[in-house]
Amino acid sequence: MNSIGIIANPASGKDIRRLVSHATVIDNNEKINIVERVILGAQQNGVKKVYMMPDAYNMGYRVMDKLQTSGELRCDIEVFDFYKVDGVEDTYNAVRGMNEKNVGCIVTLGGDGTNRAVAKDINEIPLIAISTGTNNVYPDMIEGTLAGIAASVVASGKFEKDLYAKKDKIIEIFYENASKDIALIDAVISRDLFLGSRAIWLIENIEKIIVARSHPASIGFSSVVGSKIIITEEDDFGAYVTVDKNQPRVLTAMAAGIVLPIGTEEPVILGFNDEYQFTAFGRGTIALDGEREIEFHKDQTFTFKVSRNGPIHVDIKKAIEVGQMNGFFKVNK
Incomplete structure (x- = not known):
């Protein structure tokens, strides 16, 4: 099944650097909005299943409820059922679960620390990283819809990874x-x-x-x-x-x-x-x-x-370009 995983870190962007600098705060309500857009972009382009990390804010269930209420949800969302500790161990467990489910792509919402935690356990699954942390270098500031579209291209398995992704240092x-x-x-x-x-x-x-x-x-x-x-x-x-x-x-x-x-x-x-x-x-x-x-x-x-033993990092624009050049987005009447 064409599937993706989403790891939205409820703690990202909330460390002490917010108090000693002038950084923007991306709260959990906005993370929910971003996850919604990722899912909507992905399902429109063929993703049938989305696996999510559980968290204390219940972001996965709130996304599911909002999209079901609006009538926009057409794919299946499964929030992993494991004991939460509200710490980095939840990220490790979610990544391991996504490895076992053999998802086609993992999308993260977090900062450098979140993606480092993912990188420690991810197998050969391509990674899309959306920035919601503090001093971010690794993840991208990207609209969630586009991240979802790129994830659908990756998860389709129709294109060689080296066309849109690279192995990170x-x-x-x-x-x-x-x-x-x-x-x-x-x-x-x-x-x-x-x-x-x-x-x-x-x-x-x-x-x-x-x-x-x-x-x-x-x-x-x-x-x-x-x-x-x-x-x-x-x-x-x-x-x-x-x-x-x-x-x-x-x-x-x-x-x-x-x-x-x-x-x-x-x-x-x-x-x-x-x-x-x-x-x-x-x-x-x-x-x-x-x-x-x-x-x-x-x-x-x-x-x-x-x-160069890091994760396979997706270039979002290149993934969408690969889809466009190969007719991935064409609608069959």
Whole structure:
């Protein structure tokens, strides 16, 4: 059956960075509206089944109720029935369920952190990422209807994936020769002692920034590296910098409405066969895609590698172009 999965994170865009910047808040009612448009765009183009992650706000059931009441729902919506913990484990469980259902495409509503969680468990299912988070680099600001249309093209299985999607880079983190975690965009080594609110924003506590991609037009820590070097999604390398207030400073967009002068040493390129090893001189944390995830102690050593072992990321415009050029949207009388 032609099917897609939708993971709408009710917590995205609600971390502490909203209080220390001027970021827009996308509340759960607007996420419901976006999900509705994704489903309407997808079902109009052949998607018959939609699987959704359960959440405390009951977004899946509210979408189902609204579309049934309006008479617009023509596909089947199934909200997974598993025990919710209202945390990242729900995302892991939803992705595993979508892997088992062999959905044709997964659509996420969230930020870099949400998509990182999806990337940790997704198989070879193409991913469409809609931005509803805070400092987003990975997901796209895209109208939900178009995301649904693109998802229908992908889920149809009629076209080769390399026509509209690419395998993403990730940063792989290892400890004692074992995989510890991953990041999609950046890994930040900080002197912050505790995970706490998880979101990281104080530049004065940052020691190192490792990136899979960087651009000065991004917002967040990857833009610090981007102020020195542009690394695109296509480049087969990443980089790292050492933050140093005594180095020449460059104005950098650190958060919505916040531009700071930040000094760093020159970037060091990390090719796919290269490693960066960090041995801690004291306690601190490692933030992955903007969220503190790993606590470390003195003399612990972590290894960072950039690879192309990430998810298959759909270019929404290219997917729709592929459909248009191949008659996917033609209506048979």
